[in-house]
Amino acid sequence: MACLPEGMSKRKRLYTAGLAGLGLIILVSIYKCGFRSASISGPEDCFFCDFANHRPSSRGPNPNLEVETEEYVIFKDKFPAARHHYLAIPKEHLESFSVLNRSHLGLVQRMELGMKELFKSKNVDPNEAIIGFHIPPFISVKHLHLHGIYPASDMNVLNKINFFSSFWFKKSEDAIQDLESREL
Numbered sequence: 001m002a003c004l005p006e007g008m009s010k011r012k013r014l015y016t017a018g019l020a021g022l023g024l025i026i027l028v029s030i031y032k033c034g035f036r037s038a039s040i041s042g043p044e045d046c047f048f049c050d051f052a053n054h055r056p057s058s059r060g061p062n063p064n065l066e067v068e069t070e071e072y073v074i075f076k077d078k079f080p081a082a083r084h085h086y087l088a089i090p091k092e093h094l095e096s097f098s099v100l101n102r103s104h105l106g107l108v109q110r111m112e113l114g115m116k117e118l119f120k121s122k123n124v125d126p127n128e129a130i131i132g133f134h135i136p137p138f139i140s141v142k143h144l145h146l147h148g149i150y151p152a153s154d155m156n157v158l159n160k161i162n163f164f165s166s167f168w169f170k171k172s173e174d175a176i177q178d179l180e181s182r183e184l
């Protein structure tokens with residue numbers, strides 16, 4: 001009889017520890033994001049705008065572009081979570097997924113398509129890749145960027161949490177569905 005409540009409280013303790021751990025990870029992420037983006041206030045002060053528009057940046061040499069169109073560019077993430085980790089960013093300064101409306105639907109669809117085509121050109125099945133946006137305040141840079149990552153098996157636990165479909169990371173297909181329901 002005494003066994004049951006004890007077992008339950010053990011489970012409860014494990015559950016609480018798990019929740020506390022997750023909370024800590026989220027706090028650290030917010031702190032890191034705030035730290036990395038603290039110096040950016042607008043397009044004139046944004047190194048992603050510099051990258052996308054071929055302007056010299058105060059952050060050292062600009063990354064080599066894997067893809068460039070009139071609207072967006074794609075390059076390798078400076079802190080890759082896996083063997084393949086790319087960022088697609090618009091040339092226009094848009095702060096994050098949260099500021100987008102339905103008029104941005106086409107742009108996001110074309111960025112997603114560009115990311116998928118890039119994966120295909122690297123002999124990676126785009127359906128196997130993780131493609132999506134971080135949602136504020138869980139953003140590392142205040143300029144809209146679509147992540148494309150493969151393979152998931154390369155990712156450590158922290159990255160798996162960081163890019164886990166959730167309220168802090170929206171997969172591109174969910175993002176497109178969300179934009180379809182927004183106002184113009």
Ligand SMILES: [Zn+2]
Nearest residue numbers: 046049093143
């Ligand atoms: Zn920008």
Ligand SMILES: [Zn+2]
Nearest residue numbers: 134139140147
């Ligand atoms: Zn991100």
